[in-house]
Amino acid sequence: MAKTETFNAPAVTRSWLPPMDGGTAIMAALIGFMGFYVLYPLTLIVINSFNTATIAEPEVYGLDAWRKAFAEPGIWRSLWNSIKIGLVLQIVALPTGIFISWLLARTDIMFPNALEFGFWISFFLPGLATTFGWMLMLDPSTGLINSWLRQMPLLSGLNFDIYSFSGIVFVHLVSNGISTKVMLMTPAFRRMDASMEEASRMSGASAFTTLCRITVPALTPVIIVVFLLSVIRIFSSLETELLLGVPWGFYVYSTKIVDLARQEPPLVNQAAALGSIILLFLAIFIPLQRKLISRRQFTTVTGQFKPKIIELGIWRYPATAFVGLIIFILDVVPLLSVLGGSFMTRFGFFNLPKTWTLEYWRMALTDPRILQGLHNTLIVAVSAGVVGALFFSLIGYILVRTKLPGRGILDTICWLPSAIPGVLAGLGLLWMFLGTPIFRPFYGTIVLLVVAQVLGGITLATQILKANFVQLGKELEESSRMSGAGFWRTYLRIVFPLMAQTMVMVAVIKFMFAAQHNGAIILLATSETRTLSLLALDQVAAGYREVASITIIMITVLTLGVAIVARSFGLKVGIRAD
Amino acid sequence: MSFLRIQNLYKTFGGQVAAVNRINLDIAEGEFFTMLGSSGCGKTTTLRMVGGLEKPDSGAIFLGDQCLVAPEKNLFIKPEKRNMGMVFQSYALWPHMTVFENVAYPLKLRGIKGAEMSKKVEDVLALVGLAGLGERPAPALSGGQQQRVALARALVFSPKVLLLDEPLSNLDAQLREEMRRELKSLQQRVNITVIFVTHDQIEALSLSDRIAIMKFGVLEQVGTPEDVYFRPATPFVRDFLGKTFLLSGKVASANDQTISVDIQGSSSASLNLPRGKALTSATKSLTQGQSVTVAIRPEQVNLTSGRQDGRANMVEATLQTVQFLGDRYEYTVTLGTETRVLASPEQQSAKSGDRVYLELKPEGMTLWPSEK
Numbered sequence: 001m002a003k004t005e006t007f008n009a010p011a012v013t014r015s016w017l018p019p020m021d022g023g024t025a026i027m028a029a030l031i032g033f034m035g036f037y038v039l040y041p042l043t044l045i046v047i048n049s050f051n052t053a054t055i056a057e058p059e060v061y062g063l064d065a066w067r068k069a070f071a072e073p074g075i076w077r078s079l080w081n082s083i084k085i086g087l088v089l090q091i092v093a094l095p096t097g098i099f100i101s102w103l104l105a106r107t108d109i110m111f112p113n114a115l116e117f118g119f120w121i122s123f124f125l126p127g128l129a130t131t132f133g134w135m136l137m138l139d140p141s142t143g144l145i146n147s148w149l150r151q152m153p154l155l156s157g158l159n160f161d162i163y164s165f166s167g168i169v170f171v172h173l174v175s176n177g178i179s180t181k182v183m184l185m186t187p188a189f190r191r192m193d194a195s196m197e198e199a200s201r202m203s204g205a206s207a208f209t210t211l212c213r214i215t216v217p218a219l220t221p222v223i224i225v226v227f228l229l230s231v232i233r234i235f236s237s238l239e240t241e242l243l244l245g246v247p248w249g250f251y252v253y254s255t256k257i258v259d260l261a262r263q264e265p266p267l268v269n270q271a272a273a274l275g276s277i278i279l280l281f282l283a284i285f286i287p288l289q290r291k292l293i294s295r296r297q298f299t300t301v302t303g304q305f306k307p308k309i310i311e312l313g314i315w316r317y318p319a320t321a322f323v324g325l326i327i328f329i330l331d332v333v334p335l336l337s338v339l340g341g342s343f344m345t346r347f348g349f350f351n352l353p354k355t356w357t358l359e360y361w362r363m364a365l366t367d368p369r370i371l372q373g374l375h376n377t378l379i380v381a382v383s384a385g386v387v388g389a390l391f392f393s394l395i396g397y398i399l400v401r402t403k404l405p406g407r408g409i410l411d412t413i414c415w416l417p418s419a420i421p422g423v424l425a426g427l428g429l430l431w432m433f434l435g436t437p438i439f440r441p442f443y444g445t446i447v448l449l450v451v452a453q454v455l456g457g458i459t460l461a462t463q464i465l466k467a468n469f470v471q472l473g474k475e476l477e478e479s480s481r482m483s484g485a486g487f488w489r490t491y492l493r494i495v496f497p498l499m500a501q502t503m504v505m506v507a508v509i510k511f512m513f514a515a516q517h518n519g520a521i522i523l524l525a526t527s528e529t530r531t532l533s534l535l536a537l538d539q540v541a542a543g544y545r546e547v548a549s550i551t552i553i554m555i556t557v558l559t560l561g562v563a564i565v566a567r568s569f570g571l572k573v574g575i576r577a578d
Numbered sequence: 579m580s581f582l583r584i585q586n587l588y589k590t591f592g593g594q595v596a597a598v599n600r601i602n603l604d605i606a607e608g609e610f611f612t613m614l615g616s617s618g619c620g621k622t623t624t625l626r627m628v629g630g631l632e633k634p635d636s637g638a639i640f641l642g643d644q645c646l647v648a649p650e651k652n653l654f655i656k657p658e659k660r661n662m663g664m665v666f667q668s669y670a671l672w673p674h675m676t677v678f679e680n681v682a683y684p685l686k687l688r689g690i691k692g693a694e695m696s697k698k699v700e701d702v703l704a705l706v707g708l709a710g711l712g713e714r715p716a717p718a719l720s721g722g723q724q725q726r727v728a729l730a731r732a733l734v735f736s737p738k739v740l741l742l743d744e745p746l747s748n749l750d751a752q753l754r755e756e757m758r759r760e761l762k763s764l765q766q767r768v769n770i771t772v773i774f775v776t777h778d779q780i781e782a783l784s785l786s787d788r789i790a791i792m793k794f795g796v797l798e799q800v801g802t803p804e805d806v807y808f809r810p811a812t813p814f815v816r817d818f819l820g821k822t823f824l825l826s827g828k829v830a831s832a833n834d835q836t837i838s839v840d841i842q843g844s845s846s847a848s849l850n851l852p853r854g855k856a857l858t859s860a861t862k863s864l865t866q867g868q869s870v871t872v873a874i875r876p877e878q879v880n881l882t883s884g885r886q887d888g889r890a891n892m893v894e895a896t897l898q899t900v901q902f903l904g905d906r907y908e909y910t911v912t913l914g915t916e917t918r919v920l921a922s923p924e925q926q927s928a929k930s931g932d933r934v935y936l937e938l939k940p941e942g943m944t945l946w947p948s949e950k
Contacts, residue, residue: 193668193670195666195667195668195670196670196671196672198629198631198657198664198666198670199664199666199670199671199672199728199731200672200683201630201631201656201657201658202629202631202657202658202660202662202663202664202732202741203658203683203684203687203731203735204658204659204661204684204687204688204735205658205683205687206656206658209687213683214672217672217674217675218672218673218674220674
């Protein structure tokens with residue numbers, strides 16, 4: 001028996017790619033590297049919450065940071081505020097998203113493709129653009145809508161204040177709250193077997209009863225997944241609260257961490273204590289989330305594709321108008337107001353002697369800070385895109401195509417960053433770079449920002465790549481192996497060229513995320529390494545609204561523009577069944 | 579008095595090709611009526627129009643004296659108001675409900691509650707052989723069981739008509755046979771009018787009171803299973819149902835009793851067909867020397883290796899290959915330039931290249947206009 005085993009062992013290992021020793025080495029290196037990259041900064045947060053010395057000082061361990069953090073009511077309030085925003089947001093956004101997805105996918109609403117594209121635009125529109133666009137509209141004193149309301153005879157008492165809890169929730173709804181759900185759920189509604197609904201009609205139920213009792217309940221698993229993905233986002237939100245909450249002293253946990261870390265002297269240890277609480281919550285929540293998501297979904301999808309749609313009859317027009325209005329609020333209003341803000345002498349003042357001006361654009365295009373920001377953004381985003389696509393394709397390939405031990409661990413490590421709020425990742429990296437002597441020379445350089453932003457999109461990138469590797473016929477690689485090519489040659493000569501299109505897409509997505517999201521880099525950037533998004537935040541905070549509009553337009557062109565180009569190459573977003 | 583009447587029903591998808599092209603059907607109460615055809619022939623579209631899941635472009639459907647749909651009169655009764663049960667190809671069981679809840683759903687919508695509802699559900703579950711499985715979640719059942727649940731759900735509210743859209747096609751072969759037998763006995767017990775759509779000729783022949791064979795949205799033939807099998811009205815029906823063995827020839831002579839046909843590629847062969855059986859609606863008139871095709875079911879051809887004198891209707895052929903298929907042998911033979919395949923349970927001593935003889939049973943032969 002033992003003899004047969006030794007005889008068989010080399011044959012077995014040779015059939016898995018790459019060969020046993022080389023493969024294990026690669027896997028060990030990847031787990032080690034990714035583990036260090038993802039987990040070490042987080043560990044530092046927890047460790048340093050028990051440290052009372054600031055960064056780069058000799059550690060003095062104690063519970064002082066925790067004691068102070070708990071003593072200050074602001075910390076608890078910021079946590080509660082995060083949860084409150086998340087709850088109210090989902091209560092409104094989820095039913096709205098379900099209803100719109102159903103309208104788009106299952107009914108004869110007019111222009112369904114154009115309307116869906118509207119939500120797609122909103123999905124990729126930088127949150128900063130939506131937030132700022134609506135700030136220009138709903139500022140209690142200067143907001144355009146509010147000044148119009150004041151001129152109306154009967155509505156003069158009405159005034160919307162965007163610097164409020166409901167203002168923050170509203171901006172979340174219009175920036176990503178609704179569009180994410182529509183983007184993720186519409187494909188699921190579309191793929192659902194229409195005969196389930198038809199069976200309900202034949203049983204005697206009306207179209208509306210069928211929606212409530214069959215369609216939505218049958219799609220519950222998808223809805224739960226979308227809900228869980230959204231819940232996690234509560235904690236990654238930063239920009240909206242920074243612009244709309246901080247001015248009136250309303251903090252959520254992410255803005256509180258930034259506030260603590262930026263105080264003079266910085267209260268990084270208290271920030272770490274607050275961060276540890278979030279990590280604890282995530283440590284409970286993520287496994288639960290993954291378990292629920294990976295649970296077998298109802299087989300609502302059939303091979304037999306019947307795109308039968310429900311006739312809305314007279315309701316067709318109001319339904320189209322309703323969805324059209326939502327898109328107007330999500331896309332058109334913020335874009336127009338940001339554009340208007342950059343070309344108007346004073347935004348919203350149409351009766352000034354000189355209403356329109358190019359002066360701000362002239363200023364912006366010669367402003368060294370903006371040019372520096374553009375430069376920094378391009379470096380960070382392009383690096384994140386290229387490194388992300390190349391490196392994560394290797395990880396995705398190894399996860400899908402090999403049987404190496406430790407794939408589960410690597411997969412889990414790649415899952416984590418999607419759940420780790422950017423601010424926490426940034427806080428951890430800050431510690432890692434300042435606290436580890438060999439990394440310290442990098443502090444203050446743009447390398448830090450690249451490192452932080454590459455991390456940001458790991459989950460999405462590996463998920464997309466994995467899904468595409470699964471679709472790629474295995475025979476193509478096997479025939480390369482049979483022709484005598486080894487693992488690396490097969491990967492470089494066969495897999496890589498075949499996956500080129502997907503990798504470009506992953507690069508584009510990572511580029512957009514890096515150009516758009518501030519959470520991970522806000523604590524790492526200096527005035528020299530500031531990106532456009534960070535610059536825009538500073539400009540708005542300092543009251544330079546017109547110039548901020550221009551910075552935000554640049555970010556929008558960089559992100560949404562690139563997304564539209566990528567879309568023409570077939571970029572799709574949706575829940576993948578893998 | 580017909581129970582379900584389809585009048586001039588017409589439907590296009592996208593306005594180009596007619597999916598259902600002005601068909602007329604009368605279906606009697608309690609009849610098991612099958613629509614048979616290959617995919618894309620319009621049978622499912624017709625069924626869905628009866629159920630109200632598709633709207634015809636023109637024509638009308640009547641149930642008893644009630645008009646269900648008539649686009650010319652702007653009349654359309656919604657599917658939920660038609661009181662018809664339907665079983666879908668994918669079964670369409672609702673995955674978020676148990677078996678009981680699936681079956682109870684139509685009753686709840688009709689305001690039937692409590693003990694009465696439970697009793698009806700239990701009864702119908704027992705009827706389809708699923709007693710005691712009510713609390714299972716629907717996706718946890720096997721394919722055959724899911725099929726029974728779908729049937730129970732379609733029957734539970736005693737609908738006037740039961741529509742079956744290829745209900746057996748997702749089952750494996752053995753289960754399909756079993757369900758086919760059960761379906762027949764169930765229909766006889768419940769005595770409900772059934773419209774059954776299938777592309778499987780065995781299902782159609784074995785289950786139906788009458789069969790309508792469709793092609794390109796048009797009815798090719800409507801008749802009893804024996805009618806369409808033994809007396810096909812068109813070459814399409816003849817070739818669609820079962821296998822046919824075709825021989826080309828010319829009419830040598832014809833009188834009131836028999837028609838004599840010379841077979842091409844076989845100098846010796848001349849077939850005598852009894853006129854009454856051989857003529858089909860496709861061959862009304864015959865002239866001497868006319869090219870014709872003789873069709874016969876392979877099971878009515880007998881292959882022998884030696885010529886038996888005194889027997890009529892023998893055709894000479896050359897044996898090419900013999901294949902053993904377990905329950906039968908398959909012989910590939912050539913007649914002149916044409917190749918034909920025959921099956922026989924008997925092993926012949928003839929080898930490849932040998933001369934063999936085909937004996938055609940006179941009552942099995944039908945005569946068709948030449949097909950080229």
